[in-house]
Amino acid sequence: MRLTLANIITLLRLLLLVPALYFLLNDQRWLALSFLGAVLLGDMLDGALARLRNEVSALGKVxxxxxxxxxxxxxxxxxxxxxxxxxxxxxxxVLLQIIVVVGAILWFKEEKSPPSARPLGKIASFLLSAGLLMAILHPVFHIFYYNWVVYGGMILMYAAGFDYLINLIHVLKGTSQEKSLRSKPKIRAEEGR
Known part of the structure; x- marks a missing residue:
């Protein structure tokens, strides 16, 4: 498994997070926002690059x-x-992420490739990002409704998580049905002898 350019950009986003949090904790919100802006830009760039260069990978999907x-x-x-x-x-x-991680473990246990991002999850991420950026700017611009934007993002994230779990159930049922179909012909073949 090799690192693609998109994977490297994804990892760079983690590095940019460190100074963003440092500046946020030290009440230098504009500097924090500039680093978080780079993190968000990297998020858009890594996926676009992976698709453009035809380098969408299982590693990148995780x-x-x-x-x-x-x-x-x-x-x-x-x-x-x-x-x-x-x-x-x-x-x-955090609770939602724990549920998703457990689902991902079950998904990989069935040796399935990771699912692609779904539109609802992307919308939820966008709304949550907007709400968190508003929360960061709240002390400067007195944006009092940022909590509602964050809550809206969280509700959509839970809806996306529910969609993911339904998809997982279908995958797991499909796999177990395949296994039972494979074992039934063997039994019938033995009965015919």
């Missing part, structure tokens, strides 16, 4: 959403520490 979740959780945790976000929002996000 790495990109994993980095997205790390970015979201880290920014949320920092905003909780700063008092700009309620801890329940972070807890709800």
């Amino acid at each position: 790495l990109d959403p994993a980095v997205d979740k790390i970015v979201f959780a880290s920014v949320m945790a920092t905003l909780v520490v700063l008092g700009d976000l309620h801890w329940i929002t972070l807890a709800a996000f």
